[in-house]
Every structure is written in structure tokens, then in C-alpha cells.
Amino acid sequence: MNIQYRKLLPEESRIYRTIRLESLKKFPESFGADYNEALKTEKFRIEYDIENELAERFVGGAFNDGQLIGICTFVKDEYGRGNIYQMYVKEEYQGKNIGLNLIQNVIKEAYNQFKNIEIYLEVKNDNLKAFKLYEKAGFTEVLKPEQNEMDSNRLMKYSQL
Secondary structure, three states, X not given: OOEEEEEOXXXXXXXXXXXXXXXXXXXXXXXXXXXHHHHHOOOOHHHHHHHOOOOOEEEEEEEEOOEEEEEEEEEEOOOOOEEEEEEEEOHHHOOOOHHHHXXXXXXXXXXXXXXXXXXXXXXXXXXXXXXXXXXXXXXEEEOOOOOOOOOOEEEEEEOOO
């Protein structure tokens, strides 16, 4: 395997769409979007962001010999916080530290652009595999101000190691 990590280029917005749809189809329980609804969307917001190379909204990609095998989206919100979304690595590449390297690469890129930005993500309570990955990457669980027992997501914050 020859894995490279980098931001997606404007001309790669369509391959982003393909892998994003795959992630929704294979792991619907892990994402806050519906595959069938996504199919009806002509162009995702993130596709526009990739095409316009917005600094505050980008997608990191993991590539194996030029093929996109993983994505991780970074969005700087209106409060100046960074957020990680849409973390996904194709099934046949999982368990090989590609996800860990991908998220670390996205964090590094975010810090290069925004220096000491706080970075957060949410993970489903029952997605222990992802939770462990995020812990390994340097995220720790934090309580949401409005959190209750019925909340299906955990909030995690990145702590520079």
C-alpha cells in the first residue's frame, strides 16, 4: 500500500460525493444523514466548498495509489470553533491506522491555517470503534451544556499532545 494524505482538490469534488454516498449506504447508523435523501441532492454543500477551496471548510483525503479511500471533513463554524465531520475509511482499509493518520493530517492542516483553534467532533454513543480511534488521535470526551441521558452522541474535544 502506498497511502498519501492531503486536502481534496477542486476537481475531486465528484469523487468526494461517491465516497460520501458509500459511507451513508454502508454505515447509516454512524452519520446524521440519510442515503436515499442524499441521493436526491444534486450537489452537497461540501462539494461546493471543495470546488471553491474554502479555508474554513475542507476535506482531507486518504489515497491509495491515487484512489480515494478515506475522507475527513473540517468545518470552522460561526463561533470560531473547528469541527470534524464525515470521518470514513473504506471497509477494506479499516484497522490499518489510515483513519488515525487521516484525522491527524486534517488536524495538522486546521492548525496550520487557524493556529490555536479548538477542534470538536461528535460520535454516536454506541460507535465504540470510532470513539477509541478519536481517543487515540488525542480527543477527550466533554459534557455538552444541554446533554442528557437520551442524547445519542458524545462530544469530544481535541487536546494537543
